[in-house]
Amino acid sequence: MKQIFRTIAMIFVLCLAASPSFSQTGKTETYPPIDSDALEQFGGPEGVRNWVESLFYYIMLDNRINHVFREFGNIERQIYLNTQLLQLVLGGNEVEYQGASMAAAHADLGITLTQFNAVVEAAYNACERIQLTYEACNLMIAGLAPYKHAIVTR
Template identity: 30%
Template sequence: MTHPKTLITLAIALGSLLVAPAYAQTAAAPSANPAAAPAGLYQALGEKPGITRLMDDFVNRLAQDPRIGGHFKEVKPSALKESLTDQICQLSGGPCQYEGADMKSAHADMDINKGHFNALVEVLQTAMDAQGIPFAQQNRLLALLAPMHRDVITVR
């Protein structure tokens, strides 16, 4: 039997192949295409209050993760939480406006490899599990985030 986390990893890989390359390569914020949001995802994530709780949990876990916590030691947690909340809110079809940097610019000097990216995804999955987000909704969100790996991973 296939482990559910393996299915999520597979969904991320497949999602990155299925999303139009032009969308993934734009210099604009990754959420610039509101039509890409799956219907009902924003509501399934608990709207802004649910997304805020998820990002609070996620950022706290990131800072404590021995694999990737070092990447966040110079980051103000409250600012990261707010930025991620707006980004996920907008990506999922909510009314928020993400005004942060595009993913390529934001991660250009961070020396992020595939292992770091995968660790971050695992931490996000753990946070979503802890927040009671159903598996299907987790996959819908991860499919939206998957194409960002092209711009986030800076060490090949």
């Protein structure tokens, strides 16, 4: 039994070592990779902007999480930065992210996994609101999912 655990642990360490480091300044490297036309599927930069606005609409209606975003202040600025970020993780290279790193921006907020999941639910609602296909929506989920490690600190 001990040996099984040791083998599992070794595979785990090897997988970790083999996994690429996650960069915030470009397309998210996922397995399998995000479609090369992901940004087009989202309706380009304008479609992304529509989605982010829609996302914040649902976030601000959700009593589990709206206070966190309200405390953060300046919703317009948050929408602006999120639009930049999502374009980048979907593979757009015309844009530069001007915000703080995800880890720095969320470090003091004590975000729980339940709150993070509530944003994911808002994200799916936003996709439906802008008539995005579920498949395109999942490209966004794949691109943003790895940020969980930086955002959820509790």
